[in-house]
Amino acid sequence: MGIDITITIGGEAGQGIQTVGQLLAAVCREAGLYVFGINDFESRIRGGHSFYQLRIADHQVRAPRHRVNLLIAMDDATLRLHREELLPGGLCLLNSADAEAEEPVRPIPFFKLARDAGGDILANTVATAAALALLGAPGGMLEKILHRQFAGKSSKVLEDNCTAARLGRAAVQGIDCSCIGAWPESGRKRMIMEGAAALSLGALAGDCRFAAFYPMSPATGIMMNLAAWQDRFPLVVEQAEDEIAAANMIIGASYAGVRSLTATSGGGFCLMTEAVGLAGISETPIVIINAQRPGPATGLATRTAQADLRQVMHAGQDEFPRFVFAPGSPEQAYETTARAFDLADTYQVPALILVDQYFNDSLFTLEDALQAPEKVSSRTIDDASQKNPSDYQRYALTDSGISPRAVPCAGETLVMVCGNEHKPDGHSTESAELRTAMVDKRARKLRGMASDMRPPTGAHPEAAIRLICWGSTLGVVAEAVELLRADGVDAGYMHFCDIWPFPGTAAQAALAGAERLICVEQNSTAQFAGLLRQETGIAVAHTVLKYDGRPFYPLEIVNAVMKEGR
Amino acid sequence: MGIDITITIGGEAGQGIQTVGQLLAAVCREAGLYVFGINDFESRIRGGHSFYQLRIADHQVRAPRHRVNLLIAMDDATLRLHREELLPGGLCLLNSADAEAEEPVRPIPFFKLARDAGGDILANTVATAAALALLGAPGGMLEKILHRQFAGKSSKVLEDNCTAARLGRAAVQGIDCSCIGAWPESGRKRMIMEGAAALSLGALAGDCRFAAFYPMSPATGIMMNLAAWQDRFPLVVEQAEDEIAAANMIIGASYAGVRSLTATSGGGFCLMTEAVGLAGISETPIVIINAQRPGPATGLATRTAQADLRQVMHAGQDEFPRFVFAPGSPEQAYETTARAFDLADTYQVPALILVDQYFNDSLFTLEDALQAPEKVSSRTIDDASQKNPSDYQRYALTDSGISPRAVPCAGETLVMVCGNEHKPDGHSTESAELRTAMVDKRARKLRGMASDMRPPTGAHPEAAIRLICWGSTLGVVAEAVELLRADGVDAGYMHFCDIWPFPGTAAQAALAGAERLICVEQNSTAQFAGLLRQETGIAVAHTVLKYDGRPFYPLEIVNAVMKEGR
Amino acid sequence: MACPKDFDNSVENKWCPGCGNHPILQSIKEALAQLGLAPRDVLIVSGIGQAAKTPHYLNCNFFHGLHGRALPVATGAKAANHSLTILVNSGDGDCYGEGGNHFMNAIRRNLDITLLVHDNKVYGLTKGQASPTSDLRMITRAQPHGVILEPFNPLAVALALKAGFVARGYAADTEHLSMLIQEGVRHRGFSLIDILQPCVSFNQVNTYQWYAERVYDLAKEGHDTSDFMAAMVKARQWGDKIPLGILYRQESPSFTDRIDGLKEGPLTGRAYDPARLHKLLAEF
Amino acid sequence: MACPKDFDNSVENKWCPGCGNHPILQSIKEALAQLGLAPRDVLIVSGIGQAAKTPHYLNCNFFHGLHGRALPVATGAKAANHSLTILVNSGDGDCYGEGGNHFMNAIRRNLDITLLVHDNKVYGLTKGQASPTSDLRMITRAQPHGVILEPFNPLAVALALKAGFVARGYAADTEHLSMLIQEGVRHRGFSLIDILQPCVSFNQVNTYQWYAERVYDLAKEGHDTSDFMAAMVKARQWGDKIPLGILYRQESPSFTDRIDGLKEGPLTGRAYDPARLHKLLAEF
Ligand SMILES: Cc1ncc(C[n+]2csc(CCOP(=O)(O)OP(=O)(O)O)c2C)c(N)n1
Numbered sequence A, B: 001m002g003i004d005i006t007i008t009i010g011g012e013a014g015q016g017i018q019t020v021g022q023l024l025a026a027v028c029r030e031a032g033l034y035v036f037g038i039n040d041f042e043s044r045i046r047g048g049h050s051f052y053q054l055r056i057a058d059h060q061v062r063a064p065r066h067r068v069n070l071l072i073a074m075d076d077a078t079l080r081l082h083r084e085e086l087l088p089g090g091l092c093l094l095n096s097a098d099a100e101a102e103e104p105v106r107p108i109p110f111f112k113l114a115r116d117a118g119g120d121i122l123a124n125t126v127a128t129a130a131a132l133a134l135l136g137a138p139g140g141m142l143e144k145i146l147h148r149q150f151a152g153k154s155s156k157v158l159e160d161n162c163t164a165a166r167l168g169r170a171a172v173q174g175i176d177c178s179c180i181g182a183w184p185e186s187g188r189k190r191m192i193m194e195g196a197a198a199l200s201l202g203a204l205a206g207d208c209r210f211a212a213f214y215p216m217s218p219a220t221g222i223m224m225n226l227a228a229w230q231d232r233f234p235l236v237v238e239q240a241e242d243e244i245a246a247a248n249m250i251i252g253a254s255y256a257g258v259r260s261l262t263a264t265s266g267g268g269f270c271l272m273t274e275a276v277g278l279a280g281i282s283e284t285p286i287v288i289i290n291a292q293r294p295g296p297a298t299g300l301a302t303r304t305a306q307a308d309l310r311q312v313m314h315a316g317q318d319e320f321p322r323f324v325f326a327p328g329s330p331e332q333a334y335e336t337t338a339r340a341f342d343l344a345d346t347y348q349v350p351a352l353i354l355v356d357q358y359f360n361d362s363l364f365t366l367e368d369a370l371q372a373p374e375k376v377s378s379r380t381i382d383d384a385s386q387k388n389p390s391d392y393q394r395y396a397l398t399d400s401g402i403s404p405r406a407v408p409c410a411g412e413t414l415v416m417v418c419g420n421e422h423k424p425d426g427h428s429t430e431s432a433e434l435r436t437a438m439v440d441k442r443a444r445k446l447r448g449m450a451s452d453m454r455p456p457t458g459a460h461p462e463a464a465i466r467l468i469c470w471g472s473t474l475g476v477v478a479e480a481v482e483l484l485r486a487d488g489v490d491a492g493y494m495h496f497c498d499i500w501p502f503p504g505t506a507a508q509a510a511l512a513g514a515e516r517l518i519c520v521e522q523n524s525t526a527q528f529a530g531l532l533r534q535e536t537g538i539a540v541a542h543t544v545l546k547y548d549g550r551p552f553y554p555l556e557i558v559n560a561v562m563k564e565g566r
Numbered sequence C, D: 001m002a003c004p005k006d007f008d009n010s011v012e013n014k015w016c017p018g019c020g021n022h023p024i025l026q027s028i029k030e031a032l033a034q035l036g037l038a039p040r041d042v043l044i045v046s047g048i049g050q051a052a053k054t055p056h057y058l059n060c061n062f063f064h065g066l067h068g069r070a071l072p073v074a075t076g077a078k079a080a081n082h083s084l085t086i087l088v089n090s091g092d093g094d095c096y097g098e099g100g101n102h103f104m105n106a107i108r109r110n111l112d113i114t115l116l117v118h119d120n121k122v123y124g125l126t127k128g129q130a131s132p133t134s135d136l137r138m139i140t141r142a143q144p145h146g147v148i149l150e151p152f153n154p155l156a157v158a159l160a161l162k163a164g165f166v167a168r169g170y171a172a173d174t175e176h177l178s179m180l181i182q183e184g185v186r187h188r189g190f191s192l193i194d195i196l197q198p199c200v201s202f203n204q205v206n207t208y209q210w211y212a213e214r215v216y217d218l219a220k221e222g223h224d225t226s227d228f229m230a231a232m233v234k235a236r237q238w239g240d241k242i243p244l245g246i247l248y249r250q251e252s253p254s255f256t257d258r259i260d261g262l263k264e265g266p267l268t269g270r271a272y273d274p275a276r277l278h279k280l281l282a283e284f
């Protein structure tokens, strides 16, 4: 299999654990290697325990590993908590001033060396350099990255970092660790990004111009990206007073004519649900990303879950068409987010995207570079596209259920929009007939929407055992399937990104003929399995569920499947 | 069938249409007759069109009728809008100064007579007296009611009303309308009440002591009742600044030791969903009534719907046990509300009750008087019930999933409650093991909860065609079934009041052996049918759906069943 | 020349006869005409309540949203297209109750809109519960023992939040109210006009008669609209004497003025440019 | 005699070293002990944020609820049992941002609790976005061009809402802060103590140093705490000089004092009586 090694860096919050992971990843990228990183941290700013796991390979990898080759322990707790994970032959570099330690622990005084180089803050660079040296990375690569990174800063900062790198490298000289045999000679440099970045970029690819948000982990990253890019795009990012405001702001912006986004987590989404209904009845396109975390209420604020599926499907009183997507890879997230803007605009409905902490905070290598769409066209009309703008009816009853949408104050067309049940002209009504007509008109959109839904995708579609998954577990399930097959199990999987309108016929086709269906979900009640049964009558035989706030490891799924699910 | 006649009184908002209905009902009650009244009004205070339909019978009636015997039109619009409903031989009293009108319209100058008696406001009394005279009601009954009603007011008010009654009666003298043959000689006086009152009384029967609310139709009535009764019970009713506050206030009150309630409609419920999750994870018992109306967003503010079932089932991020009830009669509402408080307290979970505008604003006669429970016992513990109060653990892991609940500041027991995932002692945790343990502990309650769920109830359980319904449609479906059977159709029905935890086994048993299952719902997507399929695999053959904001009439259901549903 | 009638439409008015909303509606039409605005130039955003029905009775663009949430909708619309002239019609419950948080934050943003609060000191549409501005001890069906919460003072709170245009109008004085609305729309930044509005159906305390005996025009008293403390004193005056007019006025850059990215013009007028995204993608 | 140590527990403290929350915690313990309260006597309600973690580090009853919603929980608890001594620990985001509407209404209710706002002028737990009280132009990752919203002035708004106890403390002055907390708890009615709290991780503007150069004690200046306008002037003072202490103080009946039904005692102590319900049912 060539190169496939895993490093875990652990320590306290505030020690820059993440930075080590990112620096290592940047070097690997430079060398043409693939990486996959996960980010585990507590709901605090300093202290406690956090870790970053980076998997490095010469082929695409999209799942964390439960065993590691190299453990970099910035504190004793890390060694204690992760020692078990070390593979035979694995090594642990432990921050320690002691000269000796028991195999496989090698004491390295990271912080002392950092201070020698200029300060505690350089411990990250020391550790990164030490790790790279152990991995046999060609010299100078880290320096190249550091040069790039500190381009804007004072030369002292760069110099200190280079010193730190040198000290780190020196500290591990003589330690043997040949987990990566030969580094590729500068391979193709592929994009690396976190899930959150893929979503933010996807929003721009969907021509998002206004984003409002209220900070909430794990959604905040998406918005911080967009905030940073405001200078470079026609884009305004506004921090709202609360989630209710955020959701209503994007409705206002969309009504006025620009594509708009908000992102939050389940608790914030609760506060947005009334506005989702407003978007539904007023037929205002909006996109909302719900980055899931364990609940209920505050739950585990910095951890992962897939337990808001039914919440987003049924958020808001009464019924109206909406889209629900759950991408499973950065490529899918980028494309799906852009598509969500487009589909929301086409059908004038809310589009809801489900991701989670695991996805948002994980680092991926992309095989192919993401492409900016050549053109993004809005679907609004103006005076010129109408015979008589003064006859404009915002909610004209049409066969498709879609009424041409104009923007206010752009001409003679008066755009009258209403969250009460309304007549075609936008004025409220008490009429039973019009009410039924408007519900039916809105519901008619579902036909078109359903035709735009993509079927589930997967591997080994004819396999006897078929794993079903949705959202962020794609990579883990795919790897689990390969492991199962390597063990001689005839397994395959189907992953659902497009969830609502439910691609029922496609699901039935994809799942037909299986001997055993197993639903893999990060929740405790198998929500997707319930939806599948509700929509198709298909009852899955087993479920593999995890709801402790940590991501799945492929082997957990393998083991559960071997035990016939639970 | 004896007596079974229907009167509709129509006019503008502000003309006291409802008062006529209520006065008529009070007289009928006095005479030992049964009534059923529905209340149709627009979202405005004056003008427009509203009507009250009162059905009067010598047997229990629980459904509106699509045809009426007597129409009292306080304005021309009423005649125009309701003329079609008149049964052959039916009569319309129209407010008019003209002497003549075409059959079956009889002009009566209601407002002129009212002014003769003392003022426009007396038109209600004039109309009531006229109607009663036409119905052949024994003289003096209205006066008796008026005496009771104006007991506290000045004698002038009573006198004027009596004059108005006299003038009303005189105005219809000679008009023949023999719809009620002989009035019973003072039969048993049965309770009459609106659905909202049954819920409010049920809350008191559940020992509710604190209620917080933000006004929202059609839930406001429940709270207005409780507000009025504050003097008579240990009860505080507080109007909150918004629904978020209302929901969190009742959580605070419940934590501090009293049973608490809020009531709202779907839009307000949206704003409460985060708090529902807080109740879930903090294991604080609360009761929330969602009185449904058509949405999404503001929808039709004063009309009826059953479209929030999935919303309340999935409100709040992540998963936690909750109860969902949907009573179908005032008896059931009274008992279920009291039970909801008790079950919420027992299992320390939120209990959600679904009613709707149709139910809340309709007037029912009760066969048997509601009884106050002799005793209501709280399930909290105190210092005395513990060996060592200082070892108290709010979230002790137990087999039943229920941890003994103490109240704060009542002794040495410190009660530490947390909306983050927590340890048994109530302090927050990041532990994967504890997280799983707590999710499982909460989920274990579902076993007990499920055992407390009551099976669906119905009539003709062996029938070939079985109608399925839930919530407020009980009476209408029951009558539709009788009409079908009278037509020789072998129909029966099953009504679900206890909806979650879903009584799956009971449902399967109740629906087994039917040739055709038909789900009757006031929404556009057959939400209950979806839930049924999800939970049992049972797919209904047909659905009868209505979502124009108006209640079902039995004949609509009969016709739809005859056409094999839709 | 624009004329108030341009804003008429044929929608049936659902307010009670005698309601203070009728003259407010008239004042709005007059102010818009006086400002030379045509229906196509005007966007009205409203929440839910009797007050919030206003845009239905005006021929113009409108967004009639959720109870309490008009201001965030207006914020989003303004951010998308800051060339819009936006008025918000809200009620005392809508704006100071359910929407209280947005009220504070629209002021903090100095959002360039004109907020008209039809302040009838009661929840009209839901049939007469106390509102945040109800006088102490007012009896309603929801407050049978009388209101026990201290009334919300919108003018004092707006001042405390540094609002730049704080005014009070009276429904029955349409000429004065029309003047206030014009000044509010002209003011660059957030303008609050709290409008005393008799509700003939549910408020038997603050009636036309009650107001007639109490209101007076600040302008006629030589009130200095640039003096914060004087404004605060007037904002706190209630009871025997109730001041009308502009309490405080002070311009400063508005929300959209302060957003660097909007200097190039409204977002609605900009174009998607693949080159920009291409460049950003290349950095990953 | 009660002692601050009674409130210690063994829970690991998750705040950053050097955080202003540590001395605030100490001040609370000291104040509670000085007031003669034991752990069993105290209920702390909190929302979500760094500040809201406070009750976990105190040995007492607590309810740690939702972001922004501590005050409604406290309102319900107080209504249920008005004999409770309730403190609320909240952050500037929790209380003035997400919870803005409840802040205003707890004041309007004159709810008899003591509200401690750990005002670090930043969203700490979510890693450093601007909060409602962030100074203008402060740069954060969410506000890369600097804050453009006018800072929320909690003291001025509380005064405008007629709060009866309005004070400002400073985390680093524990003795003074403990005194304020004691006075706040003793005050019958709503007490606001906004506490200037350095956040060493995310707020590089309002540091210990920055405050040390600016804060001064109002009491030493002979400030008259019964003079509303003087209080308003002090509430608006910010920048070179920042006043600490009690700005305004004026007792009036609290929320639960004003509810007639509570005169007989707390709801928690009352009993269900079938006779009452029986009588009511008989009226139908
Ligand atoms: C979320 C939500 N809660 C409650 C309501 C019910 N509601 C409609 S209007 C209104 C109050 C209106 O009062 P106000 O804003 O003062 O307007 P007015 O009718 O007095 O003009 C309420 C509570 C609603 N529509 N939505």
Ligand SMILES: Cc1ncc(C[n+]2csc(CCOP(=O)(O)OP(=O)(O)O)c2C)c(N)n1
Pocket (backbone or CB within 6 Å): A214, A215, A216, A217, A243, A267, A268, A271, A298, D048, D049, D050, D051, D052, D066, D067, D090, D091, D092, D093, D094, D095, D118, D120, D122, D123, D124, D125, D126, D131
């Ligand atoms: C409904 C909801 N929205 C957002 C969050 C995320 N969140 C947690 S703490 C916090 C802000 C904390 O700021 P502040 O109240 O100032 O407290 P600090 O951490 O600064 O003490 C936010 C936005 C949440 N938990 N719930």
Ligand code: SF4
Pocket (backbone or CB within 6 Å): B045, B046, C014, C015, C016, C018, C019, C020, C021, C050, C120, C124, C125, C198, C199, C200, C201, C202
């Ligand atoms: S209820 Fe009051 S506010 Fe509403 S329309 Fe009637 S008078 Fe006006």
Ligand code: SF4
Pocket (backbone or CB within 6 Å): A045, A046, D014, D015, D016, D018, D019, D020, D021, D050, D120, D124, D125, D198, D199, D200, D201, D202
């Ligand atoms: S982030 Fe700031 S407020 Fe939070 S604990 Fe650290 S220093 Fe304190």
Ligand SMILES: [Mg+2]
Pocket (backbone or CB within 6 Å): C049, C091, C092, C093, C118, C119, C120, C121, C122, C123, C124, C131
């Ligand atoms: Mg009002």
Ligand SMILES: [Mg+2]
Pocket (backbone or CB within 6 Å): D049, D091, D092, D093, D118, D119, D120, D121, D122, D123, D124, D131
């Ligand atoms: Mg803060």
